[in-house]
Amino acid sequence: MGESKLKLLQFARVFLLTIGVSLFIWNPLNKDYTLCMKSKLLILLTTLFILVACNFQSKKTYTEEIKKPQLPPLDSVVINYQDKQPFDTVFHLTGEKVPLSDSLLKDAICISFQDNHVVLHEDFQIEPKKFPVGSNEFICFKDSSIVRTTNYKDSVVNKEIHHLTMHPTIYLNSGTLMVDTSQNRMVFAYTFYRVIQVMDLEAKAVKTLDFEGGNHNKKFAFVMDGPNPNTIYYIDSFAGEDYFYLLYWGNSYKKLIDNAYKGWRKADDGKYEKTQNYQQNMPNIVEQYDWNGNPVGRYLLEGEPVRNVGRFVVDEKGKRFYLLASECYGFNHYLYPSNIMWHESLIAYSF
Numbered sequence: 001m002g003e004s005k006l007k008l009l010q011f012a013r014v015f016l017l018t019i020g021v022s023l024f025i026w027n028p029l030n031k032d033y034t035l036c037m038k039s040k041l042l043i044l045l046t047t048l049f050i051l052v053a054c055n056f057q058s059k060k061t062y063t064e065e066i067k068k069p070q071l072p073p074l075d076s077v078v079i080n081y082q083d084k085q086p087f088d089t090v091f092h093l094t095g096e097k098v099p100l101s102d103s104l105l106k107d108a109i110c111i112s113f114q115d116n117h118v119v120l121h122e123d124f125q126i127e128p129k130k131f132p133v134g135s136n137e138f139i140c141f142k143d144s145s146i147v148r149t150t151n152y153k154d155s156v157v158n159k160e161i162h163h164l165t166m167h168p169t170i171y172l173n174s175g176t177l178m179v180d181t182s183q184n185r186m187v188f189a190y191t192f193y194r195v196i197q198v199m200d201l202e203a204k205a206v207k208t209l210d211f212e213g214g215n216h217n218k219k220f221a222f223v224m225d226g227p228n229p230n231t232i233y234y235i236d237s238f239a240g241e242d243y244f245y246l247l248y249w250g251n252s253y254k255k256l257i258d259n260a261y262k263g264w265r266k267a268d269d270g271k272y273e274k275t276q277n278y279q280q281n282m283p284n285i286v287e288q289y290d291w292n293g294n295p296v297g298r299y300l301l302e303g304e305p306v307r308n309v310g311r312f313v314v315d316e317k318g319k320r321f322y323l324l325a326s327e328c329y330g331f332n333h334y335l336y337p338s339n340i341m342w343h344e345s346l347i348a349y350s351f
Contacts, residue, residue: 071183071292074198074205079293082213087287087298094302095323095347108344110310111324113238118313118322118346131179131186133201139186144173146188146203162203166193166216172230176246178239185291189234189246196234196246198293207293229254236312243296245321247312248285249305256305284312286321301349321349 098118108120130138136151139161146162164173175190181201189196194211229252236247284306288297304325306312311324325347 071185071290074185074200074207074292076205076207078208078210080213081209081211082215086295090298090300091351092300092302093321093349093351095321095325095349098322098346098348100346108324111313111322111346112310113313113315113322116315116317118315120324120346121310129177131177131181133179133181139177139179139201141175141177141188143170146177146186146199161201162188162197162199162206164188164190166190166195176234176237178237178244180239180241180244180291183291187237187239187244187289187291187293189237191232191234192230194233194250196289196293198289198291209293235306236310238312238314240314240316243288243290243316245312245314246287246289247306248287250285284323284325286312297351299349299351301347303347304345319351321351323347323349 100120108122110121112119112121130140130149133139133148138149138151140147140149142158144164145160146164147158147160150157150159164175167173172192173190174192175188177186177188179186179201184200185198186201186203187196187198193216195216196209198207198209199205231252232249234246235249238245238247284301284303286299286301287295288299289295299321301321301323303323306323306325313322314320315322323346325345
C-alpha cells in the first residue's frame with residue numbers, strides 16, 4: 001500500500017474518532033437514559049474497534065513497505081571484464097591498529113564478526129562454512145561441487161547443486177562460498193582463477209564474471225613455491241546484507257614470502273628488525289558487489305597483507321573493514337614458510 005493509502009487510513013481514523021465522540025456526547029430528548037447509555041457505549045466500542053483495525057493495517061503496511069526490495073531476476077550470462085575497468089574508482093584506505101595485547105594476538109589465526117564486534121579465534125572455528133537453508137539443510141562447498149546437505153535421523157544426504165568445472169583437479173577448483181537466503185543468492189569466487197559465479201539457490205541461473213576473458217593460464221596442482229607458482233586471486237570473502245565483499249590478492253604465495261624478507265636485517269640480539277629499505281608492495285584489495293554481481297566499489301587497503309583465509313570481516317553498519325594482517329619478523333629458509341615467524345595485528349579501515 002502506497003503513501004496515498006496511508007494518508008487515507010489516517011484520515012479515516014480521525015473521522016471515525018470525531019463521529020464517535022460526537023455521538024457519545026449527543027443526548028437526544030425524550031429517550032430512555034439506560035437505553036441511551038447502552039447505545040452510546042456500543043457506538044464507542046465499535047469506533048474503538050475500527051480504529052484499532054485501521055491502526056493494525058497501517059502498521060502492517062508500513063512493515064511491508066520497509067522490507068528489503070527484491071533483486072531483479074538473474075540471467076545466465078558470461079560477462080567478460082578482461083582489459084576493462086568495471087569499478088569507477090579505486091579508494092585508497094589507510095588503516096589503524098586496534099589496540100590488543102600481544103598475548104591475545106599471538107595465537108589468533110582467524111577472526112569473525114559477531115554481535116557487532118570482531119572476535120579472534122585460536123582455531124578455524126568458522127571453517128568450513130555451512131549455510132543453513134532450512135531446519136535440517138545446509139549449503140556448502142565440497143570437493144568440486146556446491147551441495148545441499150540434508151541431515152536425517154540416521155543419515156546425511158548430499159545433493160549436488162552446481163559443479164565447478166574450471167579445472168579437473170579438485171584443489172584448483174577451490175574458492176570461497178557465500179549464501180544469502182533472503183536474496184535467493186549464492187556466490188562462488190575461485191581462488192586460482194579471477195572468476196566469480198553468482199547463482200540462485202538452485203543454480204538454475206548462473207551469472208559468470210570472468211576477468212580473464214576465458215584466457216586462463218595453465219595451473220599447476222599444489223604448486224605454491226617454485227618458478228611458476230599459481231596466482232591467488234580471491235583469498236577470502238564476507239557476505240553482507242545488501243552486498244558481498246571479496247578479498248583480492250592477484251599475487252602468488254611465494255611473492256608474499258619473498259616480500260617478507262626484503263628490508264629486514266638480523267640485529268645483534270638475534271632478532272630481526274626493519275631497515276629503511278623495507279616496503280610492503282602487496283596491499284590487500286577489497287571488491288564490493290551487489291547480490292546480482294554488479295560491481296559497486298574497489299578499495300585498496302594500505303599496510304601488511306593477510307596471509308591466510310579467515311582473516312577478513314566487514315562491519316557494514318559501522319562502515320569498516322577488519323583484517324588480521326601479518327608482518328614477518330624472522331625466518332629460517334624461504335622454502336619452508338612454516339618456519340617464518342609472524343606478528344599479527346588487527347587493522348581497521350573506515351570506508
